[in-house]
Amino acid sequence: MSHKYVYLFSEGNKDMRELLGGKGANLAEMTKAGMPVPQGFTVSTEACTQYYKDGRQINDEIQAEIYEYLGKMEEICGKKFADPENPLLVSVRSGARASMPGMMDTILNLGLNDVVVEGLAKFTNNPRFAYDSYRRFIQMFSDVVMELSKKRFEEIIDQKKAEKGVKLDTELDTEDMKDLVNRFKAFYKEEKGEDFPTDPKVQLMEAVKAVFRSWDNPRANVYRRMNEIPYDWGTAVNVQAMVFGNSGDKSGTGVAFTRNPATGEKALFGEYLINAQGEDVVAGVRTPSPISQLQQDMPEVYAQFAEIAGRLEKHYKDMQDMEFTIENGKLYMLQTRNGKRTAAAALKIAVDLVDEGMIDEEEAVLRVEPKQLDALLHPQFDAEAVKKAKVIGKGLAASPGAACGKVVFSAEDAKEWHERGEKVVLVRLETSPEDIEGMVVAEGILTVRGGMTSHAAVVARGMGTCCVSGCGEIVVDYEKKQFTLGGLTIKEGDYISIDGSTGNIYAQAIPTVAASISGDFGRFMGWADKYRKLEVWTNADTPRDAKQGRSFGAQGIGLCRTEHMFFEETRIKAMREMIVADNTEDRKKALDKIMPYQQGDFEALYEAMEGCPVTIRFLDPPLHEFLPTKEEDIKEIADELGITVARLHEVIASLHEFNPMMGHRGCRLAVSYPEIAEMQTTAVINAAINVTKKGQYKITPHIMIPLVGEVKELKFVKDVVVAIADKIIKESGIDMKYEVGTMIEIPRAALTADEIATEAEFFSFGTNDLTQMTFGFSRDDAGKFLDYYYENKIYESDPFAHIDQKGVGKLVKMAAELGRKTRPDIHLGICGEHGGDPTSVEFCHNVGLNYVSCSPFRVPIARLAAAQAAIKEKRAKA
Ligand code: PEP
Numbered sequence: 001m002s003h004k005y006v007y008l009f010s011e012g013n014k015d016m017r018e019l020l021g022g023k024g025a026n027l028a029e030m031t032k033a034g035m036p037v038p039q040g041f042t043v044s045t046e047a048c049t050q051y052y053k054d055g056r057q058i059n060d061e062i063q064a065e066i067y068e069y070l071g072k073m074e075e076i077c078g079k080k081f082a083d084p085e086n087p088l089l090v091s092v093r094s095g096a097r098a099s100m101p102g103m104m105d106t107i108l109n110l111g112l113n114d115v116v117v118e119g120l121a122k123f124t125n126n127p128r129f130a131y132d133s134y135r136r137f138i139q140m141f142s143d144v145v146m147e148l149s150k151k152r153f154e155e156i157i158d159q160k161k162a163e164k165g166v167k168l169d170t171e172l173d174t175e176d177m178k179d180l181v182n183r184f185k186a187f188y189k190e191e192k193g194e195d196f197p198t199d200p201k202v203q204l205m206e207a208v209k210a211v212f213r214s215w216d217n218p219r220a221n222v223y224r225r226m227n228e229i230p231y232d233w234g235t236a237v238n239v240q241a242m243v244f245g246n247s248g249d250k251s252g253t254g255v256a257f258t259r260n261p262a263t264g265e266k267a268l269f270g271e272y273l274i275n276a277q278g279e280d281v282v283a284g285v286r287t288p289s290p291i292s293q294l295q296q297d298m299p300e301v302y303a304q305f306a307e308i309a310g311r312l313e314k315h316y317k318d319m320q321d322m323e324f325t326i327e328n329g330k331l332y333m334l335q336t337r338n339g340k341r342t343a344a345a346a347l348k349i350a351v352d353l354v355d356e357g358m359i360d361e362e363e364a365v366l367r368v369e370p371k372q373l374d375a376l377l378h379p380q381f382d383a384e385a386v387k388k389a390k391v392i393g394k395g396l397a398a399s400p401g402a403a404c405g406k407v408v409f410s411a412e413d414a415k416e417w418h419e420r421g422e423k424v425v426l427v428r429l430e431t432s433p434e435d436i437e438g439m440v441v442a443e444g445i446l447t448v449r450g451g452m453t454s455h456a457a458v459v460a461r462g463m464g465t466c467c468v469s470g471c472g473e474i475v476v477d478y479e480k481k482q483f484t485l486g487g488l489t490i491k492e493g494d495y496i497s498i499d500g501s502t503g504n505i506y507a508q509a510i511p512t513v514a515a516s517i518s519g520d521f522g523r524f525m526g527w528a529d530k531y532r533k534l535e536v537w538t539n540a541d542t543p544r545d546a547k548q549g550r551s552f553g554a555q556g557i558g559l560c561r562t563e564h565m566f567f568e569e570t571r572i573k574a575m576r577e578m579i580v581a582d583n584t585e586d587r588k589k590a591l592d593k594i595m596p597y598q599q600g601d602f603e604a605l606y607e608a609m610e611g612c613p614v615t616i617r618f619l620d621p622p623l624h625e626f627l628p629t630k631e632e633d634i635k636e637i638a639d640e641l642g643i644t645v646a647r648l649h650e651v652i653a654s655l656h657e658f659n660p661m662m663g664h665r666g667c668r669l670a671v672s673y674p675e676i677a678e679m680q681t682t683a684v685i686n687a688a689i690n691v692t693k694k695g696q697y698k699i700t701p702h703i704m705i706p707l708v709g710e711v712k713e714l715k716f717v718k719d720v721v722v723a724i725a726d727k728i729i730k731e732s733g734i735d736m737k738y739e740v741g742t743m744i745e746i747p748r749a750a751l752t753a754d755e756i757a758t759e760a761e762f763f764s765f766g767t768n769d770l771t772q773m774t775f776g777f778s779r780d781d782a783g784k785f786l787d788y789y790y791e792n793k794i795y796e797s798d799p800f801a802h803i804d805q806k807g808v809g810k811l812v813k814m815a816a817e818l819g820r821k822t823r824p825d826i827h828l829g830i831c832g833e834h835g836g837d838p839t840s841v842e843f844c845h846n847v848g849l850n851y852v853s854c855s856p857f858r859v860p861i862a863r864l865a866a867a868q869a870a871i872k873e874k875r876a877k878a
């Protein structure tokens with residue numbers, strides 16, 4: 001038998017997501033449960049992959065199967081495609097495994113042409129409805145399938161309304177709709193040089209192709225990269241019998257959630273529109289009524305919907321996001337899926353579901369996406385400042401958080417301004433999928449139209465970006481790049497602040513403060529901590545960072561980059577004196593000046609970490625980074641240091657390197673100038689002794705030697721450290737232990753990790769440099785060319801953000817094994833940026849590291865990711 005690519009809804013179930021996509025699998029599951037679902041079929045994700053394999057063609061075999069299933073669908077529905085007597089019309093919708101904004105979403109009313117529309121008019125006895133459906137179809141098909149400008153169609157409608165002197169679409173009658181159909185078709189012909197396709201079968205195949213094509217559009221690719229969705233998953237296509245929410249006042253369409261997606265509150269939440277089709281709700285063109293209103297408008301339909309919603313939630317054991325249509329008083333379910341929600345709602349729902357006995361703690365831990373926690377940890381407006389600020393308008397509190405930035409009016413401008421370092425708030429009439437890149441970089445999103453389920457609201461919540469939607473009082477002038485609100489005119493580049501938790505809008509910059517964590521969050525993180533095996537440490541160079549990390553639950557400092565302490569105004573002079581010194585004695589003198597600063601910093605770090613391990617990394621960057629480059633600075637600094645400009649130039653020239661990241665840095669500095677390591681050791685050990693003497697904490701400092709590639713160089717530096725440390729400890733008379741370890745960040749260190757472990761008491765994988773050196777990609781410049789690699793699908797994600805498991809990961813795994821062979825109790829961690837990236841954390845768990853270390857704000861994310869990794873592993877083994 002040939003391969004099966006197409007499935008009736010009655011043939012699938014919820015566990016077939018990989019093949020049918022999320023939407024298809026859930027439509028099948030609802031069908032199985034006997035819910036009122038308009039029937040149809042799903043073209044599988046395998047057909048999509050095949051389409052790409054065949055050079056972006058749907059091959060004859062798959063086309064034949066699609067038509068065969070269209071026949072089966074006709075039988076089930078008792079209507080025929082393109083039958084003027086009683087036509088079957090369909091919707092065509094994409095549905096990947098994971099819901100993916102940016103891809104083609106929906107085409108409605110497919111199957112109409114000049115003949116069929118007349119039949120539909122007669123059959124329904126409602127010609128206005130028939131022609132309204134037809135004009136919508138032409139519009140959507142031209143836009144989505146044929147990629148004509150949506151805006152032009154809207155302009156044609158606006159022009160028609162102006163001619164008639166009316167404001168609303170609903171004020172256009174049958175003849176007007178007919179006229180719009182003709183104008184649309186004329187515009188289509190003008191643009192495409194051919195007639196609008198009249199054969200419904202051609203329409204169908206073109207629509208399926210368009211869905212497959214949209215899997216590879218730039219917006220989908222951006223979203224996939226952000227969310228690490230593999231390209232080879234492909235998307236499914238759902239072809240479903242149309243039911244009509246726009247067939248009169250007993251009809252309507254809406255979107256609803258079983259719980260509030262912004263707060264998590266347990267109550268049916270949503271919106272609907274009477275006499276409308278799906279896209280009217282999502283596009284935000286008309287402002288919908290709350291779902292509670294349906295109870296008054298159509299009590300029986302409401303009761304049935306509420307019952308189904310409850311059943312679906314129990315069935316999926318999660319909050320559901322459902323689309324429905326009412327056709328002449330009869331309810332149809334068009335979709336259900338686990339609803340997207342804010343971080344706060346995700347926590348509340350997870351905790352409530354446990355309390356309601358629906359899921360256990362382990363399951364709850366898996367329900368919150370680690371990255372989402374970010375939204376809870378990010379700043380809110382300063383309470384005092386916001387009290388004094390003047391609210392100039394209010395919209396819907398669509399996605400919480402506070403945002404302050406300069407106004408821009410297009411996604412392109414948002415991107416451009418962001419690239420030059422500006423913080424922006426994107427202001428739009430409404431957003432659509434093509435705005436995604438601008439939305440990603442904006443601090444906040446403000447829209448004039450659209451409800452809580454509009455594109456802007458849904459996408460912003462998913463990204464954890466603050467959003468205020470549907471502020472109808474705003475009058476936007478895109479041409480002049482300005483808007484008016486509350487009697488004020490705000491121009492592009494002016495500051496505004498928006499509060500996604502209240503909907504308030506302010507025409508001024510308002511300072512923000514860090515978020516505080518409590519309530520559900522604490523309880524939830526407690527569960528996560530119960531399951532995780534990895535420890536989570538933080539990268540912190542200052543006592544402030546250390547305190548922040550500790551308050552977020554860090555169990556140690558995995559990386560203190562000491563060079564950051566040298567850059568400070570008061571210290572850089574001594575550092576420069578050290579660099580320009582041409583003999584050891586002068587160098588030591590300069591280092592003596594730096595020592596007390598370092599010691600003070602280390603004491604503060606130990607105290608901030610309340611006795612947890614603190615890993616101090618010795619000086620790492622090339623020394624030229626501490627010297628000026630501009631001529632006027634060179635002169636000033638030469639004066640300050642009491643040397644001639646010529647001498648400073650000489651030093652700068654002598655430090656010049658063609659490849660500084662592979663140059664005189666890391667432990668190579670300590671090999672050349674052991675006095676630097678001596679000074680740093682003295683500061684580390686003295687600080688630990690002082691804090692230990694105070695009696696509250698017993699400190700065991702961890703000294704970390706960077707950029708080691710050969711055991712002998714590690715031994716060389718370690719000997720320097722040990723000689724000094726032992727001497728100081730002996731003199732102090734207290735019993736103090738310390739550890740000397742290394743970073744594994746050069747491939748050679750990973751390859752010879754068994755030898756390195758003879759000297760190193762711990763390894764910390766510096767995956768920033770390890771990625772740089774394994775790929776041979778400069779970590780500072782790769783951004784310039786990686787886009788080409790994404791475009792050509794050579795790499796699907798940034799190896800500096802998500803660990804490259806195949807290559808870099810192989811080195812990590814190997815080094816961990818080799819290290820443990822030599823020293824079974826060696827402590828293994830990671831301190832590159834990957835330490836706070838959820839998929840990389842999962843990798844670290846799987847290869848058996850002891851801890852991950854990441855920036856303070858990512859500590860909770862890493863804690864949760866580590867717990868999820870442990871639970872997933874346990875479940876896979878069970
Ligand atoms: C690393 O290379 O991964 C690392 C943590 O060190 P740095 O980023 O300071 O080079």
Ligand code: MG
Pocket residue numbers: 706745766768769
């Ligand atoms: Mg490094």
